[in-house]
Amino acid sequence: MSYLDFEHISHTYGNGSDGQPVLSDLSLQVDEGEFVSLLGRSGCGKTTLLKMAAGLLVPAEGQVRIAGRPVTKPHERIGMVFQAPTLLEWLTVRDNVLLPVTLHGKPTAADREAADARLERMGLAGHADKFPGQLSGGQQSRVALARALMREPTLLLLDEPFAALDALTREELQEELLQLCASGSMTVLFITHDIAEAVYVSDRVVMLQDGGVAVDTQVPLPSHRHYKLRYEEPFNQLCLMLRQTMEGGRPR
Numbered sequence: 001m002s003y004l005d006f007e008h009i010s011h012t013y014g015n016g017s018d019g020q021p022v023l024s025d026l027s028l029q030v031d032e033g034e035f036v037s038l039l040g041r042s043g044c045g046k047t048t049l050l051k052m053a054a055g056l057l058v059p060a061e062g063q064v065r066i067a068g069r070p071v072t073k074p075h076e077r078i079g080m081v082f083q084a085p086t087l088l089e090w091l092t093v094r095d096n097v098l099l100p101v102t103l104h105g106k107p108t109a110a111d112r113e114a115a116d117a118r119l120e121r122m123g124l125a126g127h128a129d130k131f132p133g134q135l136s137g138g139q140q141s142r143v144a145l146a147r148a149l150m151r152e153p154t155l156l157l158l159d160e161p162f163a164a165l166d167a168l169t170r171e172e173l174q175e176e177l178l179q180l181c182a183s184g185s186m187t188v189l190f191i192t193h194d195i196a197e198a199v200y201v202s203d204r205v206v207m208l209q210d211g212g213v214a215v216d217t218q219v220p221l222p223s224h225r226h227y228k229l230r231y232e233e234p235f236n237q238l239c240l241m242l243r244q245t246m247e248g249g250r251p252r
């Protein structure tokens with residue numbers, strides 16, 4: 001069943017995008033529990049679309065719906081992670097994870113326990129009382145993910161969350177993200193520039209081009225992912241097709 005709907009979205013920013021539409025009559029449906037990656041050249045409108053899903057930007061034309069309801073403001077069951085972990089340096093790791101709760105009131109002992117449990121799940125037990133500056137980049141990304149999951153979002157929006165990490169840490173975080181999403185109850189929209197990352201983590205890959213959807217393909221891989229899949233033929237064929245489309249070449 002469709003959970004997140006972009007219906008005939010068109011958007012122009014004015015001066016910032018030279019008056020050209022960034023998105024032009026784009027429609028896209030994401031099912032409940034589906035993990036969809038958005039790929040596309042820099043500036044094609046991926047973040048614009050994500051901001052619309054988050055209720056941070058209203059499309060000039062068209063409508064975004066979550067569970068059938070029009071999105072007009074930020075929705076409380078949405079979790080977001082940005083490229084930079086955007087942690088508050090003056091708060092401890094635990095208090096950063098608690099931030100979505102703190103914004104609505106004083107955290108209870110149960111909230112603090114829940115934050116610690118999330119940190120433990122992300123391999124960060126023992127780091128709760130540290131400050132973000134005392135953590136590595138990968139650990140900070142894990143804290144940002146734990147924070148996004150704190151209020152058990154139904155929709156997780158990720159904007160290149162692992163872009164600044166080294167290749168192996170990035171792969172570890174991809175695995176952790178897949179485990180976190182394994183229950184299948186959370187719908188995920190994941191922006192990345194990395195074709196292999198998009199294919200590895202997703203049920204479906206959507207490529208944006210010229211303001212619309214250029215490719216919308218299911219990922220034909222078993223739902224239980226294992227790193228060896230990255231070296232197999234179906235994985236590489238799909239990566240090649242996406243790369244050729246992104247380069248403007250003809251898809252095979």
Ligand SMILES: Nc1ncnc2c1ncn2[C@@H]1O[C@H](COP(=O)(O)OP(=O)(O)OP(=O)(O)O)[C@@H](O)[C@H]1O
Nearest residue numbers: 013015016017022041042043044045046047048049
């Ligand atoms: N607030 C804004 N004001 C004006 N123009 C903007 C604004 N935000 C984005 N743009 C422009 O809209 C276009 C799409 O931006 P967007 O950030 O959605 O692209 P993107 O696909 O996420 O890019 P990247 O992969 O580089 O992050 C770009 O040309 C950008 O310069």
